[in-house]
Structures are given as C-alpha cells and as structure tokens.
Amino acid sequence: MPGPIEFMVWCLGFASEVAVVVCAIRAKVFKRYLPLNLYMAASATVELLRYRILNHYGFTSSNYFYFYYYSDALLTITLYLALISLFVIVFREMSAERYVIYGASLLLGGTALFSYLVVQQSSNRLLTHFVVEMSQNLYFVGLVLTYVLWGAILKLRETRTQLIQLVLSLGVYFSLFAVNYAVRNLYPPFSPLSIALLQFLGCFLPVAWAYAFWRIPKDARLAPARLAVIPR
Amino acid sequence: MSRKLTVILLVLLILTGAMGLKTLVTTHADGAVMMANGAAPAPPSPWKNGAAPAPPSPWKNGAAPAPPSPWK
Numbered sequence A: 001m002p003g004p005i006e007f008m009v010w011c012l013g014f015a016s017e018v019a020v021v022v023c024a025i026r027a028k029v030f031k032r033y034l035p036l037n038l039y040m041a042a043s044a045t046v047e048l049l050r051y052r053i054l055n056h057y058g059f060t061s062s063n064y065f066y067f068y069y070y071s072d073a074l075l076t077i078t079l080y081l082a083l084i085s086l087f088v089i090v091f092r093e094m095s096a097e098r099y100v101i102y103g104a105s106l107l108l109g110g111t112a113l114f115s116y117l118v119v120q121q122s123s124n125r126l127l128t129h130f131v132v133e134m135s136q137n138l139y140f141v142g143l144v145l146t147y148v149l150w151g152a153i154l155k156l157r158e159t160r161t162q163l164i165q166l167v168l169s170l171g172v173y174f175s176l177f178a179v180n181y182a183v184r185n186l187y188p189p190f191s192p193l194s195i196a197l198l199q200f201l202g203c204f205l206p207v208a209w210a211y212a213f214w215r216i217p218k219d220a221r222l223a224p225a226r227l228a229v230i231p232r
Numbered sequence B: 001m002s003r004k005l006t007v008i009l010l011v012l013l014i015l016t017g018a019m020g021l022k023t024l025v026t027t028h029a030d031g032a033v034m035m036a037n038g039a040a041p042a043p044p045s046p047w048k049n050g051a052a053p054a055p056p057s058p059w060k061n062g063a064a065p066a067p068p069s070p071w072k
Helices: A004-026 A034-057 A062-094 A096-120 A124-156 A161-186 A189-204 A205-214 B003-027
Strands: none
Touching: A004 A034, A004 A189, A004 A205, A034 A062, A034 A205, A062 A096, A062 A124, A062 A161, A096 A124, A096 B003, A124 A161, A124 B003, A161 A189, A161 A205, A161 B003, A189 A205
C-alpha cells in the first residue's frame, strides 16, 4: 500500500491537473487548447477512479492492475492527440493541417500495427500485452514528435509564448520519463530511486501547463532573439 | 502527390526513430514498463516474470474438456 508521501504527491498531481483546466477557463483559452484541456480533465478523472479502485480493492489487486494499465494506454492516446493538436496550431498558417492529420493517422495506425506484430506471438493475455506495448510505443513516438515540433517552431520562427511554453514542457516531460526509464534499466541499483521519482515526474506536466495558462497572457509574443545575418 | 509521399516518408522516419530509441533505452530492460500518465503509484510490472509465452500445462493432453471426477 502506498505511504503518506505517495498519497500527498498523488493529491498534488490531481490538484495540478484540475488547476490546468481552471486556469485555461480563467485565461479564456479553454477552446483554443481544447485537446490539451480534455487530456487534463480525463487525467484528473482517471486519478479519481484509480484512487477509488485502489481504496476498494487494494494496491496488489488485479482490478487496480488492469485499470491502471488500460487507463494509462487510453491517456497516452489522448496525449498523442493533444500533441497533434499543437502540430495543427503551428502548421495552421501554412494551411497544412490536412497533411498533419493525415500523417498523424498514418503514424497511429503504423504504431498499432508494429505493436501487434511484436505481441502476436504471445497467446497468453494478448490484449493486455498489446495495450501495454502500444502505450509504450506511442510514448516513444510522442517523444520524437515533440522534438520534431520543437524543430518546426524554431524553423518557422514561432513567437507565441504560451504555445512555446506548452511544447517545451511536453518535451521536458517526455525526456524526463525516458531518462528515468533508461537509468532504471541500465543501472538496476538505482531502480528503487527511479521508481520513487516516477510520481514526482508525473506532476511536472500539469504544473508546467497550469503555470503557462495562469501566468502567460494568451497573446504574449517572444521578441526574436537575433536578427538574420544577410551576407552582402 | 509529392506532398503525400513526403508525409509518408516523414511518418516512416519518425516511426523508425521512435522504435530505435525505444530499443536503445530498453536494451537491458528486465521487463519493467514505463507508464507516464498521472501521479498514481504504479502497480507491479505485468511482465515481472519475463515476457516469454507460458508453456502448456504438463498435465493436459489435448484440448478436450476434462471428464468429471470418478470419485465424486
């Protein structure tokens, strides 16, 4: 059973997820970043349900186990869609939304197919294997996509501060989890520490997004860092 | 047409890159699963005992249903 610190961090994570939605409504950007807010609302709802199931059935019960992994897969798909919505916002000025949506659908289908090919040999609990594998693969696709988006933002000289903050937070969030996971696998003695850190890392994204909606005005623009040098 | 092909190429590149990164990160994995949504405590890994498919039961020959016990 989780201890008081775990419960405290869990409560902090839940509160910051609710704060994201509240701050977005307050800043009147709820509709502009609708998929991001829906992801946070879904995440907060899942936290409540996880707490209810944990309390009712126990930490080591199969109910909590299945609900945790299946809900995580659904949340990863929602996060992927939220990330694609950021792509759409960035590429809207180029009128390339159609291609972004086409590419995103293709990528989601390709990831699902790849995951199925990996797990098709395991006849035992095929669906659970598939759900977990798909969730993991989509996570890494999201990690790479965030860096691609950041590259596009730099290339297109995007200046919307709130958008940049949202994308950067997502990049840091994905990278933190990937580093934590790599350390956990490469240095097994650090495994308990990295598992303990997971909950803290889970709070990073909602806190950073809540900050972006709360503190940064919706029309704020970054001043260009440098002027382009044109050779004569 | 060329734009669509460019999108397909980009999708394949991203998929290959992501799977390559995953392979790199999970080189020495012991079956641990990375979960990254929310702050709930993660339950034990579902693949704690390895990811190999379970062998068939040594006490079962064929797929026919077992008859009722003769000692009932």
